[in-house]
Amino acid sequence: MSQKVKFEGLPREMIALRVSREIKEGSYVNLGIGIPTLISNWTEGVDIVLQAEIGMLKTGSLAEGDDVDQDLINASCQAVTALPGSSYFDIVESFAMIRGGHIDIAVMGALQINARGDYAGWSNPSRGLFVGNVGGSMDLCAGAKKLFIAMEHTTKDGELKIVNELSYPATALGKVSMLFTDLAVIEITPKGMVLKEVMAGLTAKDIQSVTGPKLIIAKDLKEIEL
Amino acid sequence: MDKTFPSIEEAIADIKDGAVIAIPGFFACGVPRDLLKALIKKGTKNLTLACGCGPLVGAVDEMRALVKNNQVKKVIDSYGLSRSASKGMQEPFEQAVRAGKIELEVFPMGTMAEKYRAAGAGIPAFYTPTGVGSVFEESDVTNIESNRKPKETRMINGQKYVLEYALKPDYAFIHAIIGDKEGNLRYSKTARNFNHVMAMAARVTIAEVENLVEVGKLDGNDVQTPGVYVHRMIKVSRPQFAITID
Numbered sequence: 001m002s003q004k005v006k007f008e009g010l011p012r013e014m015i016a017l018r019v020s021r022e023i024k025e026g027s028y029v030n031l032g033i034g035i036p037t038l039i040s041n042w043t044e045g046v047d048i049v050l051q052a053e054i055g056m057l058k059t060g061s062l063a064e065g066d067d068v069d070q071d072l073i074n075a076s077c078q079a080v081t082a083l084p085g086s087s088y089f090d091i092v093e094s095f096a097m098i099r100g101g102h103i104d105i106a107v108m109g110a111l112q113i114n115a116r117g118d119y120a121g122w123s124n125p126s127r128g129l130f131v132g133n134v135g136g137s138m139d140l141c142a143g144a145k146k147l148f149i150a151m152e153h154t155t156k157d158g159e160l161k162i163v164n165e166l167s168y169p170a171t172a173l174g175k176v177s178m179l180f181t182d183l184a185v186i187e188i189t190p191k192g193m194v195l196k197e198v199m200a201g202l203t204a205k206d207i208q209s210v211t212g213p214k215l216i217i218a219k220d221l222k223e224i225e226l
Numbered sequence: 227m228d229k230t231f232p233s234i235e236e237a238i239a240d241i242k243d244g245a246v247i248a249i250p251g252f253f254a255c256g257v258p259r260d261l262l263k264a265l266i267k268k269g270t271k272n273l274t275l276a277c278g279c280g281p282l283v284g285a286v287d288e289m290r291a292l293v294k295n296n297q298v299k300k301v302i303d304s305y306g307l308s309r310s311a312s313k314g315m316q317e318p319f320e321q322a323v324r325a326g327k328i329e330l331e332v333f334p335m336g337t338m339a340e341k342y343r344a345a346g347a348g349i350p351a352f353y354t355p356t357g358v359g360s361v362f363e364e365s366d367v368t369n370i371e372s373n374r375k376p377k378e379t380r381m382i383n384g385q386k387y388v389l390e391y392a393l394k395p396d397y398a399f400i401h402a403i404i405g406d407k408e409g410n411l412r413y414s415k416t417a418r419n420f421n422h423v424m425a426m427a428a429r430v431t432i433a434e435v436e437n438l439v440e441v442g443k444l445d446g447n448d449v450q451t452p453g454v455y456v457h458r459m460i461k462v463s464r465p466q467f468a469i470t471i472d
Contacts, residue, residue: 033309053335054252054279054416070255070469071403071414077253077284077471088415090422090450091252091278092343095336099356118359124311129324131332131369133305135279138362139336142355173359 005209006158009182010199010224017042017226019107019150019180024048027104028057030140033076034109035150051103053136055094058086075136098136099143106144108137110151110176112166115213117176117188119149120168132169141172153181154210162186162193163212183207185224192216197224229409230438230459234264237432237458241265241397244299246274248342248398248424253305253471254284256417258399260434260462262288265297265399272299276395278338278420280305282319283471293318298328302393304335313472323369331368337390339423344392346426346455353380353387363388398428400456401465405435406442409456410449418450425455434462 010018016038023029023039025047031037040050040061050059052074059074060081068079097103113119123132141147154161162179179186184207185197195215198207200223208215231237238261241247247265251257262285265273275282275298282289283305292298298319307323307330308314315321322328333341334356344352357363358379363386365374378389400421403414411433413421425431438461 052416054255054419056416068469069415070465070467071417073252073255073416073469075252077255077469079469082415088418090418091335091339091420092423095339099336099354122360127311127314129307129369130371131306131323131330131367133280133307133309134332134334134362134367135305136335138334138360139356142336142358170360 006154007183007202007206007210009153013038013041014226015150015180015182018185018224019148021225022148022178023105028102030098030103030106030144032106032108032137036107036109037076039107051097053094053098055089055091056086058083060086095136095139098139101143101145103140103144105146105148106140107148107150108140110149110161112161112163112168113149113176113179114163114166115188115192116174118166118173119171119176120166121171123169125168137171141175146177147175148178148180149176150180153183160210160212183210186215194218195221197222199224228407229457230407234260234434234460235268237460238264238268241268241270243270244272245270245397246276246395248276248395248428249281250278250400250420250424251281251284252279252416252419253281254467254469256401256413256419256421257281257285258401258434259285259288259465259467261399261432266291266295269295269297271297273297274300274302276393277301277303277306279303279335280471282306283308289319293322293328300329300331302331302333304333304338306330306332308472310472326370329368329370329373331366333390334362339420341390341393342420342423342427345394346423349392351389351391353382354390355385355387357388358386393427395424395428396430398424398431400425400431400433402433402435404437404439404444405433405459406439406444407459408441409433409453409459410444411435411451411456412444412448413450422451425451430458431456432458432460434460436462436464
């Protein structure tokens, strides 16, 4: 299955920047661990509210020095700051918000994704355990109005992550609507994966060479705008 | 109604081998560390530690001591293993899970929260959309293969849901920043996390508080866990710990 082609892609911060452009002002957003967390570096001054499943709305920037409070962390276990209008609540309330359809967008990382919008991310079989750290990922998939994935297009070794069928345990089926990678922006539609944007210097053919499912090329295919 | 205990040892004296104890905390944040340390000292065995989001990944020293003392039979959690696979391999807890000596049962975090809420609210089970399409709709997710009982699902209004059961611990260990002698509690910021709902869920709730005040000193508007859920109160000092996890 592996074609071992590998292109030098955008850095993780730039993937995060591209995702941030897709988040409309006025949105309530939950960011998963990894590249999604970096999106908060690009949303300062933008009118969106970040939800942390530990039980906080309107998380601020990472805390440093004297601002570090052991009672104030985000879901990635980082000390954060509060903003004017921040609120705290218990875990039941937090997941009522998540499962109950009150969060507009969840952005998650993934190990594998397919053209139906199924994705795998909670358990890497290479760890050799049936159990894993599922955290709140499946609740977010069940309840967020939109689910975006932000990830590297292939593994470090050039293995495909965008595949025809998942071989890793699924997190959710048919929930992902947009995929942002270091090489491309792909929309997931009922007809399949639509390639909307490619990194400068690459062609649709290049992207197809590192993508399992057959891509539909958007009529207005363009370079990733940063 | 004074619920304060003279010592932490006396507050946990009746916990017997085989007890199910709820441990709140989101990684290191909001973990009842003094109660855990007292439990380690007491040496109670065959424990089931019912967690929510990795308190024992955060309170790693306490977890190592519990495993070393052979006190843990089972952990229930949404995030029970180290974040790093390579560092996790070196943890005695993960080694015991791999060897099948300790059971680790996993549920999605929102399902964990609702299992406690249901127990506290008198609801025996509930249907949730979380986990549909994954192994969590098929069977219990545990490292002990013989314990993977099939789960029930049901179609409601054209959508599939998974049946999950209430989880009622024998005891809950709670950490709050302030409490009065009748057991009214208030938490600090994100340290609330699983504390309130576990206090609701357990048969016996034991709260360690950084500030223990006389009745009337905690305004009713500020109470986050009403005293009806809390049975024993202990004064502790403010814990100091590293936030980060591996």
